[in-house]
Amino acid sequence: MRYITEPAFVLHARPWRETSLLVEVLSAEHGRIGLVARGVQGPKKHLLRAALQPLQSIRFDGEQRGELAQLRAAEAVDAAPLLHGDAALAGFYINELCLRLAPRQAPQPELHAVYAQVRERLRAGEPLAWTLRRFERDVLDALGVGLDYALAGEGDAIDPAARYRLDPEHGPRRALGERAGERRELATGRALLALASDAQPGSEDLASLRLPLRAVLLHHLSGRGLKSWEMLGALGRLTAAQRCSAPAASG
Structure with missing residues (x-):
């Protein structure tokens, strides 16, 4: 199979041998594609190397040979978002999630569009x-x-005042009781309704969505977590430790 000016987003790139890169991209028509970019480390290849950075939108030519395609040419369509701090970590997360969930050689126009949208939001x-x-x-x-966040798994409307678990197969399940430490693993009804209507909820309700959605994603990742989750957890622990060790403000 040949790819001619195929539009795609770069998800990941890593060095391979002395002068080459192994690159993973997400295309609309062919899903996730693995590319071998040979001889891109030379001084005259800086434009090509820049086009193969994560989050970059590109058009590329290549030829599929087995599992990996040989990259023939690539050019940047626009400038990738310049992200720093937490935003850069978020960029790493979205790329890793797509890398893990997107199948190879299967059309993914909806996922490609979702990636384009989050890239612009970042x-x-x-x-x-x-x-x-x-x-x-x-x-x-x-x-x-996907799940219906406006209806519980039993078909009942979501109660804004209740809390819910997210079942990966059946959707929200109302929590009738909470075990010790379980509250942080439950989404508020208000948060689910906000997610369903695409209306940003308040900070407490928004925070309640993180772990329930992570549990759903973990199910579809076959129980194997993401490196970015580990990094986020380490960053949170470091930030908390810094707060605790900071001297109290005078006055």
């Missing part, structure tokens, strides 16, 4: 937590395993 500096929760919702929808 570029615009929209609130990160809400941007990521919407992205997680939309990725599941694009892959055909």
Whole structure:
């Protein structure tokens, strides 16, 4: 199979041998594609190397040979978002999630569109937590395993005042009782209704979506977590430790 000016987003790139890269891209027509980019480390190849950075939108030519395609040419369509700090970590997360969930050589027009949308939200500096929760919702929808956040699994309307578990197969399940430490693993009804209507909830309700959605994603990742989740957890522990060790403000 030959790819001619195929549009795609770069998900990941890593060095291979002395002068080459192994690159993973997400295309609309062919899903996730693995590319071998040979001889891109030379001084005259800086434009090509720049085009093969994560989050970059490209058009590429290549030839499929077995599992990997040989890259013949690539050019950037636009400038990738310049992300720093937590936003850069969010960019790593969205790329890793797509890398793990998108199948090879299967059309993914919906997922490609979702990626394009979250990329622009990151570029615009929209609130990160809400941007990521919407992205997680939309990725599941694009892959055909999305949930109805306005209805409980039993068919009842979501109660804004209640709390819910998210069952990956059956949707929200109302929590009739909470075990010790379980509250943080439950989404508020208000948050689920906000997610269903695409209206950003308050900070406490928004925070309640993170772990329930992660549990759904973990199910579809076959129980194997993401490196970015580990990084986020380490960052949270470091931030908390810094707060605890900071000297009290005088006055």
